[in-house]
Amino acid sequence: MGYSKHPLRGTWSRNDHHRSRKAGLAILLMLLGISTLVQGCSELKPRVIVVVDPYANIDWSSFGQYKANLHTHTTQSDGSLTPDQVIDEYHKRGYSILAITDHNLCTWPWTGFADMPRRGAARKSDVEAEEKEDAPAPYPPYENRDPEALGMLAVSGNELSRHHHMGCFFIEHETDSRDEDRSMVEIGEKGGLAMLYHPGRYWKVCEHNTIPAEVVKRYVDWLAAYEHLVGLEVVNQGRRYQNDIRLWDEVLTAMMPDRPVWGFSNDDMHGRGQLGRDWNTFVLVRLDEAELREALRGGQFYFSTIGTHPGESRNVAETPIIHSITHNHRAGTITLTATSGGEPLPETQYRWISEGRVVHTGPVLDYLRRDGIGRYVRAELVGNGGTTYTNPVGLRHP
Structure with a gap:
């Protein structure tokens, strides 16, 4: 059957019709292909991209896991155990890394305890004993400890306590400063790393149980200003400041992923009753200071507490x-x-x-x-x- 001539459209042949149908089918197939390709690309394109992974470089089958406490006191400040007793207690509990962080004092090195001038609680007890005839000092003489012989990594530390308490590590730094920024600058200039201890001591939640915006800003500003400030102690002494984990989340929400902020869990140990409850586990290729420094900077650890139970x-x-x-x-x-x-x-x-x-x-x-x-x-x-x-x-x- 042929097609009749239309005065305005000219003459269509049967071949013209077949060619038109083929062209239309080709266009339809092309459009379907483009649609499928676009859909496929959409499915492959991630909605989010991981840009910070603190565990990316770990070989879990060969790296060691090392238990650590980075907030520890002795009789050199306000603790009830001598430096050597503190080390022995942590050693027998399986700790591999320990920083003694007496208040405003470097109780360091471990091999020099015996010759160290007694200060803090130890000195106070000595003075009291001298005032009583024949009364012995309640704290025994200090004994040295060799971290290598114990299979431990000793970290030099100090809790700077004349302002917002902060731990400084890997340097012998003592200061009378009452200004956080000055202390932060000094730690950085000496090549140390820092951590802000128990933030919850310095603020309270708002009326509706929210963290004040100015509090979040204060920590964000410090962390943005000081690259060697590696993070926040979010668990302290059995979770006595329970809102610190909420503060951490607020800070992470404000700063991630451009500025990672690592979380820590520490005993803040002053006596046996506070010992071994809150700890960090570093996952390292080997136990040495260089590896630990990199892990602190890179977040290559996890942390734990029994204080939640x-x-x-x-x-x-x-x-x-x-x-x-x-x-x-x-x-x-x-x-x-x-x-x-x-x-x-x-x-x-x-x-x-x-x-x-x-x-x-x-x-x-x-x-x-x-x-x-x-x-x-x-x-x-x-x-x-x-x-x-x-x-x-x-x-x-x-």
């Missing part, structure tokens, strides 16, 4: 130990494996936090598809006897 259930052995943290860039997942008391941690005991909110429960986080993820994500692992925290992974939204 009721007194009768607190148990260091039942606090989660992390065995691996792996990041699959292609799949967009971060996977944790951990045990508590030697048994695999149940999946319901892994929770992921972003901007102060729980965004996921389980050992595997799909950060490409999970809603509610902001500029960082961190994990909390809850065991039967305590809680373990990871440092934050920094995320950028393209």
Whole structure:
């Protein structure tokens, strides 16, 4: 059957019709192909990109895990144990890294304790003993300790306490300064690293149980100004300042991923009752000062406390130990494996936090598809006897 001639459109042949149908089909297939390609690209394009991963360089099968306390007092300031007694107590509990941080004083080196002038609580007890005939000093003479013989890494430290308390490490620094900024500058000039201790001592929550904006700004400003200020002590002495973890989340929300801020957990030990409750675990290729410095700068550690649990259930052995943290860039997942008391941690005991909110429960986080993820994500692992925290992974939204 042919086509009739139209006075305005000219004459169409059957071949013209077939050619038109073929052309239309080709265009349709091309459009479908473009649509599929665009859809595929959309699926491949990540919604968020990991730009800060403190665990990226760890070989979990070969690196060692080293328990550390970075806030410790002796009778040289206001502690009740002599320096050698403090070291012995931590050593027998399996600690590998210890910083003695007496107030405004470097109790250093470990091999020089015996000849060290007695100060603080020790000196006070000596004076009192001298005033009483034949009364012995309550604190025995100091004994030296060799960290190498003990298999420990000794870290020189000091808690600068005439302003907001801060720990300084790897330097012998003592100062009378009452100005935080001056102290920070001095620590940096000497090549030390710093940490802000127990922030919650210096502020209170607002009427609606929120952290004051000016408080968050104060810590953000300090952290932005001083690169050698590596982070905040978010767990102190059994979590006596429970809002410090909330402050950490506020600071992370403001600064990540451009300025990572690492979290720490320390005993702030003054006596045996405060010993061994809050600790950091550094994951290092070997135990030496250079590796520890890099781990402090890079966040290559996790931290734990038994202070999250009721007194009768607190148990260091039942606090989660992390065995691996792996990041699959292609799949967009971060996977944790951990045990508590030697048994695999149940999946319901892994929770992921972003901007102060729980965004996921389980050992595997799909950060490409999970809603509610902001500029960082961190994990909390809850065991039967305590809680373990990871440092934050920094995320950028393209």
